[in-house]
Structure formats: C-alpha cells, structure tokens
Amino acid sequence: MSIRVYVPRDAAAIAVGADKVAASIMKEAAARGIEIEMIRNGSRGMHWLETLVEVVTPQGRIAYGPVTPRDVVGLFEAKFYDGAGGHALYQGLTEQIPFFAKQTRLTFARCGLIDPRSLEDYRAHGGYAGLEKALAAGPVATVDQVFKSGLRGRGGAGFPTGIKWKTVAEAKGTQKYIVCNADEGDSGTFADRMIMEGDPFQLVEGMTIAGFAVGATRGYIYLRSEYPHAKVALEAAIEAAERASYLGDRVLGSAHAFHLEVRVGAGAYVCGEETSLLESLEGKRGLVRAKPPLPAHVGLFGKPTVINNVLSLAAVPHILAEGPEAYAAFGMGRSRGTMPIQLAGNLKHGGLFETAFGITLGELVDDIGGGTFSGRPVKAVQVGGPLGAYFPRALFDTPFDYEAFAARDGLIGHGGIVVFDDTADMLKQARFAFEFCSHESCGKCTPCRIGSTRGHEVLDQIIEGKNPAANMALVEDLCQTMKLGSLCALGGFTPYPVLSAIAHFPEDFALKKHHLEPAG
Ligand SMILES: Cc1cc2nc3c(=O)[nH]c(=O)nc-3n(C[C@H](O)[C@H](O)[C@H](O)COP(=O)(O)O)c2cc1C
Numbered sequence: 001m002s003i004r005v006y007v008p009r010d011a012a013a014i015a016v017g018a019d020k021v022a023a024s025i026m027k028e029a030a031a032r033g034i035e036i037e038m039i040r041n042g043s044r045g046m047h048w049l050e051t052l053v054e055v056v057t058p059q060g061r062i063a064y065g066p067v068t069p070r071d072v073v074g075l076f077e078a079k080f081y082d083g084a085g086g087h088a089l090y091q092g093l094t095e096q097i098p099f100f101a102k103q104t105r106l107t108f109a110r111c112g113l114i115d116p117r118s119l120e121d122y123r124a125h126g127g128y129a130g131l132e133k134a135l136a137a138g139p140v141a142t143v144d145q146v147f148k149s150g151l152r153g154r155g156g157a158g159f160p161t162g163i164k165w166k167t168v169a170e171a172k173g174t175q176k177y178i179v180c181n182a183d184e185g186d187s188g189t190f191a192d193r194m195i196m197e198g199d200p201f202q203l204v205e206g207m208t209i210a211g212f213a214v215g216a217t218r219g220y221i222y223l224r225s226e227y228p229h230a231k232v233a234l235e236a237a238i239e240a241a242e243r244a245s246y247l248g249d250r251v252l253g254s255a256h257a258f259h260l261e262v263r264v265g266a267g268a269y270v271c272g273e274e275t276s277l278l279e280s281l282e283g284k285r286g287l288v289r290a291k292p293p294l295p296a297h298v299g300l301f302g303k304p305t306v307i308n309n310v311l312s313l314a315a316v317p318h319i320l321a322e323g324p325e326a327y328a329a330f331g332m333g334r335s336r337g338t339m340p341i342q343l344a345g346n347l348k349h350g351g352l353f354e355t356a357f358g359i360t361l362g363e364l365v366d367d368i369g370g371g372t373f374s375g376r377p378v379k380a381v382q383v384g385g386p387l388g389a390y391f392p393r394a395l396f397d398t399p400f401d402y403e404a405f406a407a408r409d410g411l412i413g414h415g416g417i418v419v420f421d422d423t424a425d426m427l428k429q430a431r432f433a434f435e436f437c438s439h440e441s442c443g444k445c446t447p448c449r450i451g452s453t454r455g456h457e458v459l460d461q462i463i464e465g466k467n468p469a470a471n472m473a474l475v476e477d478l479c480q481t482m483k484l485g486s487l488c489a490l491g492g493f494t495p496y497p498v499l500s501a502i503a504h505f506p507e508d509f510a511l512k513k514h515h516l517e518p519a520g
C-alpha cells in the first residue's frame with residue numbers, strides 16, 4: 001500500500017523550495033522502493049514551518065518542517081513515512097501544533113487539508129453542501145441567511161454583506177454581475193491567495209451562491225497579476241465545476257445559470273478599490289468613480305453588481321451549510337464570525353491564524369506570533385494594510401473588532417498585521433505612507449494627488465531639520481485636508497498611519513529634530 005504524503009503547492013511554500021522538496025521525496029522513495037502517493041495541498045498557514053511535509057498515519061497527519069531538499073535523505077533514514085518521531089524536524093500531529101490548535105477554522109477548515117485540484121476531495125469535506133441548501137431555500141432566504149450571519153465585508157470597509165446582496169437582488173435589470181475582489185493589495189496580507197490556491201472550489205461555490213441569491217448569471221474574479229499560482233488553481237477549479245454542472249447554464253440541474261471567469265489586473269493598488277476595479281475590469285484605466293451611484297445599482301458595464309472580497313465570498317458556503325446562527329455565535333459586538341488574521345513582518349511565528357473576533361492585538365503578537373523574529377522588543381504594529389494606523393504596545397489590549405479599532409483611530413481592514421521592532425524609525429514610516437499614496441494615487445482628486453506628494457516633501461524637510469515645528473503643523477493640516485477632501489479611502493486614510501506615528505511615537509519626530517538641529 002502506498003504512503004500518502006502532502007507537500008504544499010502554495011506560493012509561499014514554493015518560494016522556500018516546496019517543489020524541490022516534493023521532487024526529492026519522490027526520487028528518494030523510488031530509489032528505496034517505497035511507494036508514495038504525493039498530494040500537493042494548500043498551506044496550513046504556519047509559514048515558519050514551510051516547507052511543511054505531512055504524512056498520513058493511523059493517528060492522523062504527522063508534520064515535519066521546515067523541510068529543505070537537503071533534509072529529505074535524513075527524513076527517509078528516520079522513517080518519516082511511518083510518522084516516526086526521531087527526527088529534529090518532527091512536529092507531531094499537525095492539528096496539535098499550538099498555533100494550529102488554537103484556531104477556529106471556518107473559512108480555512110479545508111485549506112491545507114484537501115487536494116485543491118480535486119472536486120471529489122472538496123465534496124468529501126463538506127463542499128457544495130452550502131450551494132445545495134441555497135438552491136433548496138430559494139434566493140430570498142439565501143440573502144436572508146447571509147444577513148443573519150452578521151457577515152461583514154472582509155476587504156476592508158466591513159460593510160454588511162447581506163445588505164449589499166439585498167440591494168442587488170432588489171435592483172432592476174435583467175443582467176447582474178458578481179465580482180470577486182482578489183486584488184489583495186494590502187501589505188502583509190495573503191489570506192485571499194491562500195484560499196484561492198488551497199481551497200479554490202470554496203470561492204467558486206461562494207460566488208455561485210451569490211449569483212443565485214441576487215439573480216446574477218455571470219461572475220468575474222479580478223485577480224492581482226502577482227498571483228500566477230492562484231490563477232492556475234482557480235481556472236482548474238472552474239473547469240472541474242463546469243464539467244460537473246456546478247457552473248454552467250443549469251447549475252445542478254436548476255433553472256439558474258452561472259458562468260465564471262478569471263481576469264488578471266496589472267498591478268495598481270488603487271485597482272483594489274471597488275469602482276476603479278470595475279473600470280479596470282471594463283478595460284479602462286483604473287480611475288475611481290464617484291459614488292453614488294453605488295456599484296450595487298450601477299456597477300460592471302453599468303449593471304447592478306455585487307462586489308465582494310475573496311474572504312467574504314468564501315465564508316458564504318459555510319454559513320449556508322451550517323446555518324447563520326452557527327456563524328454568528330462567534331465574535332463580539334457587531335463583528336460576527338471569524339477573521340482569518342495574517343501575521344507578518346518581524347514575527348517569530350508568521351502565518352494565517354483564523355479566530356473569532358475579540359482576540360486582543362497583544363495576544364496575537366505576543367502569544368500567537370511569539371514576539372519578534374529578531375528577538376528585540378516590539379515597537380509598533382501596523383494593522384489593516386498601508387492605510388492602517390501604527391499601534392504601540394500601550395494599545396495591545398485592543399480587541400480585534402471593527403468598532404474597537406475605529407474607536408482608537410485604527411482599522412482592521414483585511415486583517416493584516418505587520419510587526420516592527422524597536423529599530424523601526426516611525427518618521428520614515430510616516431514618510432513612506434505619503435510616498436506610497438503618491439505612487440498609487442489614481443490622480444482623480446487634488447487632496448490625494450497633490451497632498452501625498454506635498455506630504456513626503458514636507459517630511460523630507462523635517463528629516464533634514466528644516467523648520468520642524470512649522471512643518472509638523474503643515475503635516476497635520478495636510479492630513480486633515482486629505483481625510484476630509486479625498487474621494488476615496490486611499491487619500492482619505494493615508495493620514496492614519498502618518499498621524500498615528502506622530503501621536504504614538506513623538507520621540508522619533510523629536511529625536512530627529514534634536515539630532516539635526518544645531519546645538520544650543
Ligand atoms: C485604495 C483601496 C484599495 C482596496 N483594495 C482592496 C483589495 O485589494 N481587496 C479588497 O477586497 N478590497 C479592497 N478595497 C475595498 C473595496 O473598495 C471594497 O470595499 C471591497 O471590495 C468590498 O468587498 P467586501 O464588502 O466583501 O469587503 C480597497 C479599497 C481602497 C480604497
């Protein structure tokens with residue numbers, strides 16, 4: 001009987017040599033006459049252990065990591081294929097590794113567990129139960145269940161998904177669209193990618209349910225160009241779903257049609273903003289549209305359109321399959337369910353950690369992430385991507401919750417956490433925020449187009465010690481103008497990293513002045 005071994009085909013694992021590890025295992029097995037069935041799964045999300053090799057044993061899946069091609073012969077010598085524990089890279093049962101065991105995996109329940117190329121494996125692990133329930137319940141009840149689950153958009157703004165779907169369902173029009181926002185531009189985020197590579201059928205199913213619920217017959221996945229592995233995985237899943245009638249003119253024999261295509265972007269951060277994404281999808285330059293009208297009324301090609309993030313859509317099959325109450329039972333306040341949190345930056349244990357809302361920032365950084373990789377004290381944590389605020393240790397009691405972060409002038413955004421140690425210079429980080437905005441601005445409105453460039457010019461002057469007090473006042477004034485006068489959140493939220501750096505780390509701004517100003 002062959003031994004089943006899992007080696008991820010996730011891009012993060014491939015980046016550290018997973019393909020070579022898989023090839024070395026097969027070569028060594030052939031040389032030793034050992035029969036191995038190799039499955040290329042998604043990542044389990046413990047990135048410091050990649051390449052994570054798992055072997056199926058009667059006790060469960062045993063993990064070894066981080067495995068490099070050089071370790072493979074030693075693993076065979078230690079009989080890793082029996083799940084033997086005598087090797088330095090032995091991690092025990094995968095699901096008992098503390099980082100994994102502490103999670104509540106609803107959206108990521110199958111990611112890393114199944115073969116992402118196998119529709120049968122997806123179905124064997126509960127896949128398509130949600131679509132079947134939706135088809136049986138009808139469109140109105142489906143929208144209602146998403147509403148009752150309390151699901152809010154995971155792309156950044158946290159808008160209730162059920163309300164968005166209801167608006168599109170009630171909009172007039174024979175042609176409606178589902179657009180999945182897979183642009184995933186936020187720094188330190190990779191959850192969308194992991195789902196698309198590790199459990200692509202789940203996104204396909206979520207979009208099919210959305211199409212059925214609002215009466216849309218066509219969907220597009222707008223994928224960032226930096227995700228070639230996700231493209232391959234999604235296209236394979238779409239093809240398999242079409243063959244099995246999960247997509248097509250009659251979804252599962254019903255009267256409902258749903259067709260799905262992947263479209264690749266060209267690498268602009270602002271194309272993650274929903275209206276410029278729609279422009280880009282229509283083949284135009286990614287310029288932000290003024291709202292209203294909302295995309296729910298006038299969206300892709302002028303038609304009513306649901307635009308949702310990958311994680312929002314991927315949460316839907318579970319909600320339909322298990323019921324909205326089961327999902328809403330997790331979380332705190334108005335933040336219901338779970339959030340796949342992405343731990344990145346200077347951390348010992350970086351990776352994907354799905355948990356109910358309510359966990360504190362301190363727990364995530366110190367306990368789950370294990371503190372800094374460098375071993376130095378944590379100085380700042382940027383939550384929510386490049387437009388998110390920098391939080392100091394004093395705010396580590398903030399629970400992961402949309403409202404709690406907003407109350408402290410922060411945002412949880414797409415759930416990315418980037419950790420910095422005490423060598424970070426927050427004045428330079430503030431300058432970077434302006435520079436990033438000036439680079440990525442679509443240029444449609446003046447506060448963002450001109451303000452961001454003026455912002456990093458003024459911070460350059462402060463760095464050089466020129467008129468620090470007057471220039472600091474100018475920065476704060478500029479931030480207020482950008483906050484209040486920008487058309488979209490790129491210009492509107494760039495002040496958050498800048499102002500939080502000034503508010504929480506004034507010493508970095510003062511230190512430069514003292515250092516650079518003439519003595520006396
Ligand atoms: C500059 C900018 C970039 C954005 N980038 C993304 C992105 O990469 N992915 C995403 O899902 N949402 C992004 N958003 C949010 C989208 O505009 C929109 O709110 C989201 O796609 C709606 O889906 P949701 O309700 O499921 O979150 C961005 C917003 C702005 C202002």
Ligand code: SF4
Pocket residue numbers: 270288440441442443444445446448449486487488489490491492
């Ligand atoms: S804020 Fe910036 S990105 Fe947004 S519309 Fe204005 S110029 Fe474009």
